[in-house]
Amino acid sequence: MKRAKHVLMVLSGKGGVGKTTVAVNVACALAKGLRVGLLDADLHGPNVPKMFGIERATMPVKDGRILPVPTPYNLGVVSIAFGLPDADTPLIWRGPLKMKAIRQLLEEVEWGKLDLLVVDLPPGTGDEPLSMAQVLGEVDAALVVTTPQQMALLDARKAVNFSRRVGVKRVGVVENMASLVCPHCGAEIDLFGVGGGEEMARELGAEFLGRLPMLTEVVQAGDAGRPAVAGDSRAREAFLDLALRTWDFVRGPAEG
Ligand SMILES: Nc1ncnc2c1ncn2[C@@H]1O[C@H](COP(=O)(O)OP(=O)(O)OP(=O)(O)O)[C@@H](O)[C@H]1O
Ligand SMILES: [Mg+2]
Incomplete structure (x- = not known):
């Protein structure tokens, strides 16, 4: 299956650490100069459409x-969200049906020519991310998103090793929510600690791709359906930076 020149998957050990936020903003930043597609591979928490304000769209189909x-x-x-009747309806399917949905989302999409396909995976290293990764086939790079506290890092290590087991060529780590910037005085509060992601990356021989602070504008942008990287804030710089490093990483040493 060759859908894109390069494939990047975004995963994590724990839920809620910022995978979708990273996937959306990195994809958005790179789409300025590249042909980029974004696949929301989270069947139960498909949040990508919300972050673009397109959650009411329905799945367009042409010639099957x-x-x-x-x-x-x-x-x-x-996103599977485009195939659900409304935002409150959960997908209540068992394994075989989910497997079919995964295959459809990965194989029956007419992307056109892409330089990069970004895949936002569901949290963890269980059944669904495994099926996704297997159906995806050749993946150039994985971004493991983690927050810096030990509780998240413990699971993030599994996500790094999971990526290697499923044959991803290069595995990188992003430390998200590394510090909280006070919106009043600008002081930085290390709510979850700082540096744990970088240390873990070094220990496991993965590439450390950067650190993102916790910023209120990231939450606001996500909720408003307008990616933070498209706005005019500190978050924009942070995501642009991460996106450039990610693109080099995805292409690897020979091309990058
Ligand atoms: N750097 C950040 N600063 C502030 N808020 C953030 C940051 N990163 C993520 N968030 C917020 O945290 C929440 C969870 O983020 P997100 O949905 O991206 O996580 P996730 O890992 O995709 O979650 P899930 O495991 O459910 O898929 C969102 O409301 C998002 O706006
Ligand atoms: Mg998500």
Whole structure:
């Protein structure tokens, strides 16, 4: 299966650490100069459409193939959310049906020519991320998103090793929510500690791709359906930086 020149998957050990936020903002930043597609591979918590404000879109189908839903940021999105009747309806399917959905989302989409396909995986290293990774086949790079506290790092280590086991070529680590910037005085509070992600990356021989602070504008942008990297804030710089490093990492030493 060759859908894109390069494939990047975004995963984590724990839920809620910022995978979707990272996937959306990195994809958005790179879509300025590259042909990028974003696949929301989270069947039970498909949050990508919400972060683009396109959660009411329905899945466009042409000649029996799924088409990505366009966004104002020069990239298309595919999500199971577009196939559900409304945002409150959960997907209550067992394994075989989910496997079928995973295959459809990965194989029956007409992306057109892509330089990069970004895949936002569900949290953890269980059944679903495993099926996704297996169906994805060749993946150039994985971004393991973690927060800096030991409780998250313990699971993030598993995500690094999971990525290697499923054959991802290069595994990188992003430390998210590394510090909280006070919106009043600008002081930095190390709520979850700082540096744990970097240390873990070094220990496991993974590449450390950067640290993102906890910023209120990231939450606001996500809730408003307008990726923070498209705004005008400190978050923009942080995500642009991460996106550039990620693109070099995805291409690897020869091309980067
Ligand atoms: N750097 C950050 N600063 C502030 N808020 C953040 C940051 N990163 C993520 N968030 C917020 O934290 C919440 C969870 O983020 P997100 O949905 O990206 O996590 P996730 O890992 O994809 O979660 P899940 O495991 O459920 O898929 C969101 O409300 C998001 O806006
Ligand atoms: Mg998510």
